[in-house]
Amino acid sequence: AFILTETAPALSLAEFLYFTVSVFAFYRAAFFIHELTHQERSSLPGFSLAWNLLLGIPTLFPSFLYRGVHIDHHRRATYGTDEDGEYLPFGASPLWRSFLYLSQTVLLPFVVVFRFGVIAPLSLMHPRLRFYVMTHCSSLNIRLDTERKIPKSALELRNWYILESLCAAWALVLALLFFDGVLSLGTLRHIYLLMTCLFFVNSVRTLVAHRYRNKSGKDLTFTDQFLDSVNVEGNVLLGGLLAPVGLRFHALHHLFPSLPYHSLATAHQRLKEQLPADSIYHEATEPSFWAAFATHWRNTRQAANEDELVHGSYRI
DSSP: OHHHHHHSOTTOHHHHHHHHHHHHHHHHHHTHHHHHHHSOGGGSTTHHHHHIIIIITTTTOOGGGTTTTGGGGTOTTTTTSTTOTTOOOGGGSOHHHHHHHHHGGGTHHHHHHHIIIIIHHHHTTOHHHHHHHHHHSSSOOSOSSOOOOOOOOHHHHHHHHHHHHHHHHHHHHHHHHHHTTSSOHHHHHHHHHHHHHHHHHHHHHHHTTBOOOOOSOSOOOHHHHHHTBOEEOSOHHHHHHHSTTTTTBHHHHHHSTTSOGGGHHHHHHHHHHHSOTTOGGGGGEESSHHHHHHHHHHHHHHHHHHHHHHHHHHHO
């Protein structure tokens, strides 16, 4: 689809359709990084290697950016706390913070290229820079103040360096191809727009994956963690596009992190049918993405009103 985008007339309907297909196809393929993070390598032999070669390295999103990092988002002691790099209190903040989060997607492609094409090679020549890159620039997080723990396993570190080196080499090859004119500026435009759209769609999905109501930074009970997560029902096609690889059943995923993505829909339906009506499981379910966005909007409005009350009391 991306190649067809390149061959279609500029600004034509065909270009738009091919580009849209390429965005959601790459988006779904990219999200298998989540699945390979939760599944043991022995249960999916060769999958991590194939995914990195076909997608992780070409898109500069190797698996080490998520493997060993995402697990903190599932630990009871760290979920929703300052140590959880995938959590910010969007639902307990005014709506403008959510829009600010969405707006940064236009800059992220530059950040990714700079990380692998520039500072990764430079960091190999300076130990302090190398430590900073590994602890602060090597995680797929939504907050920037969370420090990544460097793997202690020699195998994990070896895989990290191999993947990072291949990404740096790929970034250099692309730069040379564009500089020599082998690839056109039109292709560069398509790549930038593709990456920006991937980031944007994922950011939209992220905003309704949780309630994000914990602004204390303290750990939550397991029940509270579950109720802070969201299952989204509704249109299967829209759900599969916005939250592929089973991620629309995010609350269920937090109950059973190792359950394969293709089993989540069936598991959700069985739980929904067999659990009593007063089960808290139903409280984590939204009937559609639109309902989930509406809930998020109401939460931000409530947060804004609470801030006004607090500031008002200070003025008094």
